[in-house]
Amino acid sequence: MKFSYEPVCLKPKHTFKIAREEVEGDKFENVIIRLEHEGVTGWGEAAPFLIYGENQATVVAALETFRPLIEKWRDPWKAEKMMAELDGALEWNFAAKAGIDAALYDIQGKIAGLPLCSMLGLDPGDTPLSTFTIGIDTPEVVRSKVREVLDCPLLKIKLGGPADLEILRVIREEAPKASIRVDANCGWTPHKALAMIEELVDYGVEFVEQPLPPSEVEGMRWLHARSPLPLMADESCERLHHIPACVGQFDSINIKLAKCGGVRHALKMIGCARAHGLQIMLGCMLESSVLITAAAHISPLVDFADLDGAVLIANDPFSGMRFESGRMALPEGPGLGVIPR
Amino acid sequence: MKFSYEPVCLKPKHTFKIAREEVEGDKFENVIIRLEHEGVTGWGEAAPFLIYGENQATVVAALETFRPLIEKWRDPWKAEKMMAELDGALEWNFAAKAGIDAALYDIQGKIAGLPLCSMLGLDPGDTPLSTFTIGIDTPEVVRSKVREVLDCPLLKIKLGGPADLEILRVIREEAPKASIRVDANCGWTPHKALAMIEELVDYGVEFVEQPLPPSEVEGMRWLHARSPLPLMADESCERLHHIPACVGQFDSINIKLAKCGGVRHALKMIGCARAHGLQIMLGCMLESSVLITAAAHISPLVDFADLDGAVLIANDPFSGMRFESGRMALPEGPGLGVIPR
Numbered sequence: 028m029k030f031s032y033e034p035v036c037l038k039p040k041h042t043f044k045i046a047r048e049e050v051e052g053d054k055f056e057n058v059i060i061r062l063e064h065e066g067v068t069g070w071g072e073a074a075p076f077l078i079y080g081e082n083q084a085t086v087v088a089a090l091e092t093f094r095p096l097i098e099k100w101r102d103p104w105k106a107e108k109m110m111a112e113l114d115g116a117l118e119w120n121f122a123a124k125a126g127i128d129a130a131l132y133d134i135q136g137k138i139a140g141l142p143l144c145s146m147l148g149l150d151p152g153d154t155p156l157s158t159f160t161i162g163i164d165t166p167e168v169v170r171s172k173v174r175e176v177l178d179c180p181l182l183k184i185k186l187g188g189p190a191d192l193e194i195l196r197v198i199r200e201e202a203p204k205a206s207i208r209v210d211a212n213c214g215w216t217p218h219k220a221l222a223m224i225e226e227l228v229d230y231g232v233e234f235v236e237q238p239l240p241p242s243e244v245e246g247m248r249w250l251h252a253r254s255p256l257p258l259m260a261d262e263s264c265e266r267l268h269h270i271p272a273c274v275g276q277f278d279s280i281n282i283k284l285a286k287c288g289g290v291r292h293a294l295k296m297i298g299c300a301r302a303h304g305l306q307i308m309l310g311c312m313l314e315s316s317v318l319i320t321a322a323a324h325i326s327p328l329v330d331f332a333d334l335d336g337a338v339l340i341a342n343d344p345f346s347g348m349r350f351e352s353g354r355m356a357l358p359e360g361p362g363l364g365v366i367p368r
Numbered sequence: 369m370k371f372s373y374e375p376v377c378l379k380p381k382h383t384f385k386i387a388r389e390e391v392e393g394d395k396f397e398n399v400i401i402r403l404e405h406e407g408v409t410g411w412g413e414a415a416p417f418l419i420y421g422e423n424q425a426t427v428v429a430a431l432e433t434f435r436p437l438i439e440k441w442r443d444p445w446k447a448e449k450m451m452a453e454l455d456g457a458l459e460w461n462f463a464a465k466a467g468i469d470a471a472l473y474d475i476q477g478k479i480a481g482l483p484l485c486s487m488l489g490l491d492p493g494d495t496p497l498s499t500f501t502i503g504i505d506t507p508e509v510v511r512s513k514v515r516e517v518l519d520c521p522l523l524k525i526k527l528g529g530p531a532d533l534e535i536l537r538v539i540r541e542e543a544p545k546a547s548i549r550v551d552a553n554c555g556w557t558p559h560k561a562l563a564m565i566e567e568l569v570d571y572g573v574e575f576v577e578q579p580l581p582p583s584e585v586e587g588m589r590w591l592h593a594r595s596p597l598p599l600m601a602d603e604s605c606e607r608l609h610h611i612p613a614c615v616g617q618f619d620s621i622n623i624k625l626a627k628c629g630g631v632r633h634a635l636k637m638i639g640c641a642r643a644h645g646l647q648i649m650l651g652c653m654l655e656s657s658v659l660i661t662a663a664a665h666i667s668p669l670v671d672f673a674d675l676d677g678a679v680l681i682a683n684d685p686f687s688g689m690r691f692e693s694g695r696m697a698l699p700e701g702p703g704l705g706v707i708p709r
Contacts, residue, residue, distance in 0.1 A: 105489065105490070107491075110489075148445060148447035148451075148472075149449070150446040150449045271643060294639065295639025295640075295643070297639075298637065298640050299639050301608060302608045303612055328448070
């Protein structure tokens with residue numbers, strides 16, 4: 028296979044703040060991946076995330092480590108084994124692996140003449156509604172952001188700052204009927220979290236994502252036994268083998284392709300989460316339409332979607348899944364169905 | 369889709385005895401399933417099992433319950449949703465559902481021009497060796513059975529009778545180098561199991577399947593803490609949600625399509641078992657080459673295979689996976705690749 032990639036700098040429409048300051052930023056440096064097999068092009072994307080020890084440079088280094096293996100690949104239908112080769116060549120580096128994984132699915136779908144969702148037996152009409160994310164900001168900026176997206180029935184609010192409740196009041200004033208999901212991004216302590224969650228009930232919040240840091244296992248068990256709202260794992264559940272420990276701490280998990288290593292791993296996580304009675308959200312990093320669309324293709328398998336990553340950026344280099352007032356419309360073309368702009 | 373089926377009576381080459389007498393028998397009444405979509409035929413098979421409350425008549429009744437739904441199906445690529453419709457129409461009846469599931473994969477593969485293994489990204493060269501099963505019988509009959517299969521490097525021995533150790537001695541005499549896996553089919557008590565397993569070590573047994581009945585959870589935990597050999601769940605692990613409880617009782621699980629509801633459920637179970645560090649075997653009922661071949665297509669994902677069901681019958685109505693001295697050679701045709709004889 029022919030293999031190339033291009034570092035890209037994705038610019039968010041608004042500065043993106045969450046509770047962990049290291050991911051605050053005004054640009055997101057991803058890598059667009061291109062595989063070519065017998066004239067068929069497969070697109071993928073690596074969305075590195077600092078807290079997993081990845082940035083654009085580590086992605087490039089990982090891809091160069093993978094290059095000699097990838098260039099020997101002759102059959103895109105042996106993808107499971109090929110991806111295992113990459114795992115054998117380099118531990119971790121899941122963003123880079125997720126990008127290759129997506130490109131292989133794109134090639135497979137284009138050869139078979141089928142959208143990825145169809146290859147997996149899924150109905151493109153069954154995508155769940157997606158949330159639209161409102162980042163941490165001053166109450167007045169939050170107010171203007173909410174006004175921009177009043178047609179979206181699901182809002183995800185990043186909390187974990189000093190003005191949390193004031194922000195929620197503003198949102199409820201502006202969007203009295205929207206369903207609100209809260210992401211604390213590890214920003215609370217157990218007692219602070221319980222106090223906050225008890226307040227959140229009054230604002231009609233649907234669930235709370237990652238209230239405590241992943242190391243706070245006992246704190247999460249304590250909180251889970253008391254929380255009046257369902258709790259979702261994000262940082263506590265990166266990959267397949269983290270799922271069993273989520274039982275007793277969380278009610279649901281947030282699966283992200285860049286975090287778990289791609290679609291094939293996400294599918295395994297979905298099966299495992301079902302075995303444990305955990306609900307499932309598909310989430311994203313700040314990503315272009317390439318990786319977002321890959322996730323959207325498997326979204327008919329999950330309960331919740333938080334796949335607004337491409338809508339939040341101003342310079343998306345691809346078209347793919349269209350986000351229409353929270354509804355996710357999959358592209359009709361084969362594979363991922365993404366097209367360079 | 370057009371839908372038809374045919375009850376078949378599979379005759380084993382040898383009378384098939386295991387520890388539970390109700391499955392002893394000289395015939396196995398399965399149902400061959402045929403779906404047709406725009407001229408493409410998909411084959412499936414239901415292998416009912418008495419201990420799950422199924423027989424040929426319950427399969428036929430379930431298929432007739434499913435008929436009005438199936439005849440409305442228009443798109444084989446929405447299989448996940450279609451199979452969920454069947455679950456909604458009738459609980460349980462996993463043998464019938466596994467048969468429909470296989471027929472849908474067969475149609476998908478034939479439309480895409482790909483063997484099922486390739487559709488799932490698997491290399492047909494990666495199938496594991498399969499065991500060949502020696503049923504419970506007198507030591508002399510066991511001796512003659514072992515002589516028939518001396519080219520097979522993996523033997524699975526059904527134990528749970530009074531002559532267990534004598535049978536093992538006979539097998540070791542005849543096949544000193546074969547790897548032996550033991551299936552007790554719930555035939556022991558905890559103390560009997562520990563005493564037996566300690567003896568089995570001396571015969572070079574690799575692992576022991578289902579030593580106790582599934583209700584013996586505390587007995588299994590006790591045994592697992594003491595057993596010098598790895599233990600595998602069969603009756604204790606029918607479907608996805610049984611997997612978490614296997615941790616602490618077993619080291620591995622035996623997935624069977626007829627037990628879990630088909631390939632799509634088996635794939636979820638494989639993901640979940642990996643999350644728990646459990647090893648995986650793909651097993652079978654007494655089945656024709658239709659369902660055996662479906663299982664063989666996903667066998668590159670697992671550690672052990674026990675897929676000799678079709679070799680044990682004298683009147684296999686299909687050709688499919690070829691079993692060559694324990695090696696499983698997948699057919700090259702699209703879909704399941706099975707062909708009526």
